[in-house]
Amino acid sequence: MIRSGRTVIREPRSKMRYGNRMTQPYLIGMPLRIGSKIRGALLFVRFGGPEYTDDHIHIASLQAFWSSALIERKELREARAELDSVQRQMRLQDDFVSTISHELRTPLGFIKGYSTSLLRQDTTRDDETQREFLTIIDEEADRLTKLIEDMLESARLQSRALQFKFSPLRLDALIRDVATRVNTHHPNLNIEFLTEPLPPVLGDGVRISQVFENLFSNAVKYAPGSKITIRTKTQDNKVLISFADEGDGIPEDFLPFLFERFYRVPGERTVTGTGLGLYICKQIVMAHHGKIWVESMLDKGTTFFIELPANPTL
Numbered sequence: 001m002i003r004s005g006r007t008v009i010r011e012p013r014s015k016m017r018y019g020n021r022m023t024q025p026y027l028i029g030m031p032l033r034i035g036s037k038i039r040g041a042l043l044f045v046r047f048g049g050p051e052y053t054d055d056h057i058h059i060a061s062l063q064a065f066w067s068s069a070l071i072e073r074k075e076l077r078e079a080r081a082e083l084d085s086v087q088r089q090m091r092l093q094d095d096f097v098s099t100i101s102h103e104l105r106t107p108l109g110f111i112k113g114y115s116t117s118l119l120r121q122d123t124t125r126d127d128e129t130q131r132e133f134l135t136i137i138d139e140e141a142d143r144l145t146k147l148i149e150d151m152l153e154s155a156r157l158q159s160r161a162l163q164f165k166f167s168p169l170r171l172d173a174l175i176r177d178v179a180t181r182v183n184t185h186h187p188n189l190n191i192e193f194l195t196e197p198l199p200p201v202l203g204d205g206v207r208i209s210q211v212f213e214n215l216f217s218n219a220v221k222y223a224p225g226s227k228i229t230i231r232t233k234t235q236d237n238k239v240l241i242s243f244a245d246e247g248d249g250i251p252e253d254f255l256p257f258l259f260e261r262f263y264r265v266p267g268e269r270t271v272t273g274t275g276l277g278l279y280i281c282k283q284i285v286m287a288h289h290g291k292i293w294v295e296s297m298l299d300k301g302t303t304f305f306i307e308l309p310a311n312p313t314l
């Protein structure tokens, strides 16, 4: 009956004054109508009476009305949030197409321009200039490779096609290795380690290194010249790593979207990028049952935090 949208009122078959109250239920069942559908019921039961009066039934029906309205409002809010997120994703995809065509064309333009120039037979260039041109070609080819790798990686992560190879890792050593590698490309980088020895974690060393490479590369791009401070500690059987720069920081309004695929802070167009780096970091950290988040203060800097489950028995 409730399914058909009607109120149900039941009284016990036998009303015994001194019998077991629990066997004498008085019941009101109010349908919960959400939109045009009956989606549930609100039940009131009183064991052993007294029976419900008309006033009680009226209050119960008001209660059912308000409960339905609340559920409907909550569902509308959730649907709205989902719609917003889909719309944002679509906008980001649109932006991405224009970003990516620019990002692909720029290095290709350099490579083509400088190699054509080197191949010209009507001009001769001294060794130093030739070397300079070749260095540019080399760097731009690297940039192109990184871009294509990031795009493939993000597609694989999104389709969950990426295989992880887990083994025991010492994160403190791993971060230092990444820092040494990054330092060879950016010798002036000022990195301070305030680390304590960490228990091992079970992880994919290549992928976790990729996370730190991304954070270093972002610090170089968005906080040029700033000191980078890396802290590590163990708490509650978890390993916590923070990665802080002292750059311009990120306005608070943009922080919730930073790890979304293709997201770039508006106005960031002068620095090259695709908005894939932090998305990739988040997917990798999540595949390790960890968490990554960011805190930032304007003119003070940005700190990324990574938490991973420690595994002292490894």
Ligand code: ADP
Residues within 6 Å of the ligand: 214, 218, 219, 222, 223, 245, 247, 249, 250, 258, 263, 264, 265, 268, 272, 273, 274, 275, 276, 277, 278, 279, 302
């Ligand atoms: P990309 O660098 O390719 O744009 P990411 O996903 O790595 O993509 O970063 C997303 C956005 O987050 C960047 O466009 C940038 O605006 C912002 N961001 C990331 N790291 C920092 C940082 N250390 N300081 C300031 N802004 C940052």
